Amino acid sequence: MRIVLTGNHAVAYAAFLSRVEVVAAYPITPQTQIVEKLAEFIEGGRLKARYIRVESEHSAMAAIIGASAAGARTFTATASHGLTYMNEMVFWAGNARLPIVMAIVCRALAPPWNIWTEHTDILAQRDTGWIQFFCEDNQEVLDTVIQAFKIAEDNRVLLPVMVGLDAFILSHTATPIDIPEQEDIDRFLPPRKPLPFILDVNNPLTHSNMTYPDQTMEFRYRLQKAMERARRVIVEVDEEYGKLTGRRYGGLLDCYKCEDADLGVIVMGSSAGDAKEAVDKLRDEGYKPGVVRIRVFRPFPKEELKEVCRRFKVIAVIDRDLSPGLGGILYAETLTSLYDLRNRPIVQNCIAGLGGRDIRVEDFKLVIKELYRGVEENIEIPPIKWIGIGDV
């Protein structure tokens, strides 16, 4: 079935198809239509689930943690300040290894007050023990939410998953989307398997209780190992989903025209589409750039990125985020991944599109052309550049 859906409704349909059992959400701003649509599904009796209205995002995640530990398939969604308010409980879910799925509409954090897209909110959660996805379009949003449940609940993983979609560009823009058949998704995603413990009021126990310094490190080590195993599971699930629907997203990395490329643009989220268009146009002019879209930020695809970047002379890392005092967050991760390459490419960090500013095809073309010129004419390439910034 093909219907026109916004990114927000695509998320809700994906949760519906995944047969979520418990949804908890705080309904006031910065909440989105994601949970409104789910409330509609549940209220109308189409989705057999429990909807818990809570008094804050912090409580939403707390409720979801309880439901997930009790064995339910759980879902919630938030954005920007809602996510930062939830922060304490986000760590709780990750460290407790609960297979929760949460959609994040990626938005800037105030002040100045701004409700448009930026990745700083979700990237600030990168150390919480959650798997993190970034989507390019609304079809991928729907497909990734369904995949996320399968990955999270895999016994090799047992980690929560965040699916990020860019505010407004994806969340509020309607595009035609292919909705898979329910019976296909039921086969792909069977009911959740029980955890190796049961929460039972008649036989009480505490999950994720206090541990002492002589025990705690081992739990962190196991979390790290689960993240490492997740790389492979993500690729497998993407492949299995591809067999079912014909849609594959490259697992951890989506590489566009990289086979013969000598310059790479590394990017996340919706602006990858514009980067690809710029690459097509420049290829018509005789250049050979490619695009590497980071689909999964945690676990970071270190080895895979290193492998594809081996062939580039020069790289532009586009950061729609800022770690003040450092620069781009994706840039720092990229440099870490490339450090042990024998012939490291030159890497430029482009800070772009903060607070929802457009990153145009022309902007990508300009960045790429200037990098080519820098290499050809042996001009020093500035390590950091702010795209489209006005007088400051």
Next chain:
Amino acid sequence: MEAILETPLSKPSEGSAGITGYWRTFKPVINRSKCMKCLLCWIYCPEGTVIRINDDVDINYTYCKGCGICANECPAKAIDMVSEE
């Protein structure tokens, strides 16, 4: 692959957090002449260290942290908080 337990679990048991009586600076002492045996201290104690014996109460000083909630809630002012030496 079966799910493997990779997170901590604990069963409730007496004193699972150690001998918390050492934490006390003030010790609740029941004044038997004032006590009305209303059992509010037993209800309010967050640590279960006020023990109910039929209709009477006693305090388990091995685990009582000395928070003073029992003294605060007692309507007969029958619990004195006495400084530990």
